[in-house]
Amino acid sequence: MTRITEHSIESFAIELLDKLGYEYIYAPNIAPDGETPERETYEQVLLIERLQNAVKRINKSIPADAQAEAIKEIQRIASPELLANNEAFHRLLTEGISVSKRVDGDDRGDRVWLIDFKNPYNNDFVVANQFTVVENNNNKRPDVILFVNGIPLVVIELKNAADENATINSAFKQIETYKSIIPTLFTFNGFVVISDGLETKAGSISAGFSRFMAWKSADGKAEASHLVSQLETLILGMLNKETLIDLIRHFIVFEKSKREDPETGIITITTVKKLAAYHQFYAVNRAVESTLRASGFSIEKETPLSMVMESPESYGVPGVKKQPIGDRKGGVVWHTQGSGKSLSMVFYTGKIVLAMENPTIVVITDRNDLDDQLFDTFAxxxxxxxxxxxxxxxxxxxxxxxKVGSGGVVFTTI
Known part of the structure; x- marks a missing residue:
């Protein structure tokens, strides 16, 4: 009988990612003192040359000096607060970096994109293991890191299920240690994956252990069999190129909430980074697809590659193939209690605003308290x-x- 080891779990994960089209790199080879260095120091967590090449490829109309300035801007993020750094980077990543360029003697504003969100396959995907990071003389080496265009977007920590002391919880604790000792790595983080080879879960850098969730479908059509490892399902379902890019762009939210101390009156604002669960991701993409068809918008616009295009018939319910385009019948998303309806609506709104070029969204509820609660989530x-x-x-x-021509998110009760 083959004994499961941490190394074999790592090799299995890398093999799956290799099949998804990631380039495999043994990180010591690209270290400053490696055979083919891609880092100047062990403190450097961005693979700068890969990032420069990607920025040049994606932003052909932007001058080289403006491209270089955009890269410098993400390197300058340096607040003492890890989550604030992560939020600042996420904003630049998903909204583009504002730059100025000369056109016919005039200064014009434009945006530099670090990732090609329209065409996921125009990006550079790397899986690296044993990537050593040194910060303040502390040396740490996460198991596996996924780089997109040289940016360390996903950190994967693996433990050995055969070792009773190495649980998925100890993988989570290891990530917590990394966050405190090598925080620079997490400035650029999209999300984290933890696994003991049997259980595998993903979560954001602000999530407690109970908020880490399994990704239960490899294709969005059906839940994976219990005979298939959770690690394999998550890698195939969540870390394939299209889904990863879609998640980073549309399915991460930094939720702000205010709290007033009743004694001192001091107001504190807390931020929580939230990542969509698998059912929210697939449901929202289906809802966006159905909305585009029902509105007739999809005739003029090409549906993005990352859109899930599965028909409802695969669920045993009536499909929409016979419904005419532009019939204004978008459909219903059926939820269970506690499934994250409010956030699903936020993700849907965020995506449809971009897909339909800023339509007006009206959210109708049947109770004042529900209206307030949902409004607070959106706000x-x-x-x-x-x-x-x-x-x-x-x-x-x-x-x-x-009365507006377009735009706006409006809440009202019936």
Whole structure:
């Protein structure tokens, strides 16, 4: 009988990622003192040359000096707060980096993109193991890191299930240690994956252990068999190129909430980084696809590669193939209690705003308390929505808010 070891779990993960089209690199080879160095120091966590090449490839109309300035801007992120750094980077990554360029003697504003979100395959995907990072004389070596265009977007920590002391919880604790000792690596992090070879879960850098969740489908059509390892399902379902790029762009939110100390009156604002669960990801993509068809918008616009294009028939329910394009019947997303309905609506709104070039979204509820609760969730997620939601106080205000040509997220009760 073959004994499971941490090394064999690592090799299995790398093999799966290799099949998904990632380039495998043994990190000591690209270390400053390696055979083919790609880092100047062990403190450097970005693979700069890969990032420069990607920025040049994706932003052909931007001059070289503006491209270089954009890369410098992400290297300058240096708040003492890890989550603040991560949020600042995520904003630049998903909204583009503002730069100035000369056109016919005039200065014009433009944006530099670090990732090609429109074409996931135009990016450089690397899986590296044993990547040593030194910070403040502390030396740490995460198991596996996924780089996209030289940016360390995913950190994977693996433990050996055969060792009773090495549980998935100890993988989580190891990540917590990395966050405190080599925080620079996590400035650029999209999310974290922890596994003991049997259980595998993903979560954000602000998530507690209980918030890490399994990815239960490799293709979005059906839940994976219990006979297939969770590690394999997560890698195939969540870390394939299209899904990873889609998750980073549309399915991460930094939720803000205020809390007032009743004694001192001091208000503190806390930020939580939230990542969509697998059912939210697939449901939102189906809802966006159905909305584009029902609105007729999809006729003129090409559906993005990352959109899940599975018909409802595969679920044993009536499909929409016979429904005419532009019939304005988008459909219903059926939820269970506690499945994260509010966040699913936020993710849907954030994605449809971009897909349909800033339509007006009206959110209708049947209770004031539900209206307030949902509004608070949307108001806490302004970055993803790219605008401030508004709550209509009465019919007249609602009519005024709906007079706009396009844009706006408006809340009202029936």
């Amino acid at each position: 806490a997620s302004k970055q993803l929505l790219r605008q401030e939601p508004v709550q209509a106080e009465d019919r007249n205000q609602l009519k005024e808010l709906l």
